[in-house]
Amino acid sequence: MNTPPLADWILKRVLPLGKRGESILGDLREEYRSNPSRAWYWKQTIVLGFRYLTHDSPQQRLTYPRSNVMWFELSSDLKTAFRNFLRAPGTSALIVFTLGFAIAAATIGFAFADLAILRGLPVDDTSKVVSVQVNDAQGSMSGAYRVSGADFLDYQARATTIEAAAAFRYGTAALIREGQSQTIGVAYATSDFFTAMGQRAFAGRVFVPGDDRPGAPPLVVLAHHYWQREMAGRGDAIGRTLQIGREHYTVAGIASPDIEFGNIAEVEMWLPLRIETSSQRDLRNLRFVARLKDGVSFEQAAAEMATIGAALSNQYPASNGGWSVRLVPVNDLVGGDSFWVVVALFLMSIGLLMAIATANVSNLVMVRTLARARELAVRTALGARKGRLVRQFLTEGMTLSIVAAALSLPLAYSVLQLVARLSSEKIFAQLQIDLHELSFVAMLALVCPVMFSLSPIRALARPDLRHVLAAGGSRGATALGRGRGVLVVLQVALAVILLTVSSLALRSMRELYAAPTGMQTSGVLLFGLEFNDAQYASVEEAHAAAIATRNGLAALAGVESIAMVNALPILGDQGSILLAIDGAVAPPNEARPTAVVTASSHDLDRTLGLRMLAGEWWRDGDANVAVVSSETARRYFGGADRAMGRRVSMTQGDHMLDARVVGVVNDIANTDRTELPPPRVWVPLDANTRRFTYLLRSANPASLPPSVRTVIAANAPAVPIESLQTFDDALAQAASSDYMIIGMLSGFAVLALVLASTGLFGVVSFTVAQRTAEFGTRLALGARAIDVANLVARDSAKLLAIGLSLGLAGGIGVGFTMKSVLFGLSPVDPLSLASVVALLSIVTITATALPAWRASRIDPVIALRSE
């Protein structure tokens, strides 16, 4: 039996050279023959390997040269490197911290970008999964593009290019545990959903064909995060029964965590979606994803779906006339244009920040090189090859950057944890440091030293280092310092770009959220209640409980008015639906009126402080009435006064609502605050509604929650209270992810500013030190202290001026490319630009003041003596 070849390979490399090592190997082989155990041989390899790697035998040190010269030199380079670090601990620490902070910031930025781009969509193969979207010629569906159940079944049955077609929709369900009801985020999906997305079960199974058929046993698939959080990841979860609403579901399996992305990440359970063939064709509420068959191109599938869409319009002109279908690659679904602008900004910030940090470190390394000019000159004179010195520099740089990278990881990790904790957006909880981020950090740690070692290496390439010896050290090395000014200009310019961009972004966002919403949200407390069918079998019972709760709340001291809505304006809007004005159905190819329809109780205007432009809000008990927003009146009725008394009809729940316009009210902002206010229609609450948001106006809303809980406990004991908070808090929470992202950008900019200013400070101090003799001479010849200080100040002003102009030009350039995300702000916003200039000037003055003061205090006698 032969010895393990890998173990032999290792042993040959660690054992001493010559007969000494060979005989040890021979001993091992001999013993192995009498006891052939590979495990034993490996153990001896490890024991001997460890021993001989950590203990040089005395003979080895004296008699045997290391066979591997490279290794020998590397260890000697490392030793020299450590000696050098210890010789200038301050500079070394500064380099490590500069790099560490920059790498940490870059890693954080990268983690955001990674989440957006690389972390990937919840599908296995982005080239095969498509979203199927429908729209009419006028784009009435703007942004929603959902299909109706009946249409979905037709597409599914007729398409031949599709391997799996699936429909799904998000919703909420009541999970009943020990008599307590809890609202959970669910998605209803047809049985092919997981197949279409290319996702497998983490444990158990996901839906298989047939699970969505009527009469099939009710199954639920748990989201991985829900299973982890609520069931502690226990294996016995599968097969358990959960009561959801009135039905009992068996847990079929756990979905793979790979599917948790974007909105899908908020789904806690997957329930089968059953589509009735008889479902309404114009009730378009399902998202449609499809997986192309192998060998089918995107264009082939798109053409086939378009043909089916056209056939459906001919077949059902009333519901499908004018509607067309298109396929969208799943890659294109992530975010809109502004999303990509933000991602690009992040990537640009990372790049600029790393460039600044590298320039800064490059400067510091050059200072060290100058201090070591003598050592290097001596080594060269003694015959050191240039390659050897270059390697020395790279080894030192690499060591520093590896230490910095090691420091940056915990820093980046804790910031990401903080972001996840502070932000209400669940998506940020997915920010993490894994293989992607680690490779990114490793890449930076390897590339940075090459960049910042370039300048000293270039200096080494000069043939006349011997002059340094003759000159006796510091002054002969002035030429080495050339180019440091260029680096500082570069840093200032890059910092200015970052500052400009982030201040534009910050100002733009503040404008955006400061714009009036159209409601008086301060003083409003809100919360959601769902009177589900598990607790309240009939809608009448649910409605009665809802009204009883409202009456109880209205009687509370301090409540000025109370209203109920089925969806909270701005934060909970359900998307636009089609309207018919005065009973006229627009011909298929004409613009169809759409509006965001909200059902509310009668005193919404008072509770939200809405302003009536014509007519008045309906009274309690009025039916078949509607209030339209000013935008609706302008667009579809030709003005507020002409809207009064007209008729508007729409689907509400499962029936058509035909309503008379009794009032016109002011506009309310869009969910996407950068968009114009949408047309809105307000109608009385539908008797089938089970889910309400309650709005309470009070002079002191913060004091209400305890009494609110008491009233709810009395009137609707098993109904959980959802997000009890003030309207303003809810709005701020919704904006928090935007603030988080802009905060990150601003953080990068501030770090860039700090780095650039330390760079500037370093260069100015260095120049002052170099010119000590010159300043001394000047002072001795009668120059005043202020003249010398001015001389120093002039130098840094020059650097600032060049850097600032380049940076402003760059910043404005970037500003124009991000114009699409600037809200009510020009890329050359004077306030933003002026504040950047002011900030930079203050920083420059601060960074210059100390060296300038020091220059003016030079004692001519000492300065001249040092010559």
Added chain:
Amino acid sequence: MGRNFLGEFEQRVLLAILRCDANATPIEIRKEIARASGHDPSRGAFYTTLDRLEAKQLVRWTTEGGDAGRDGLPQRKFVVTPDGVKALRASRKALLELWNGLDEILSES
């Protein structure tokens, strides 16, 4: 402390070499140590101790060509040098000096 002060393990190795006499290959030396002390010394410690004793010029070794069982790899044979014997004597003397008179406390039965 003399130049050739011996550690405990070094003493054992030297004594084992002496006991193996003409057959003092590393494998036999280790077996002898194991037999006497009841446990196998680690190979790493063992071989580096041999190196160290050699550096102190307390042992010497010669090689013989290896047989097929060693894949032709050389075999070392160790002998203790006169300095080695001297060092062992010194150690023994120092230890006996210390042991002397403690028999009552330390005797086993």
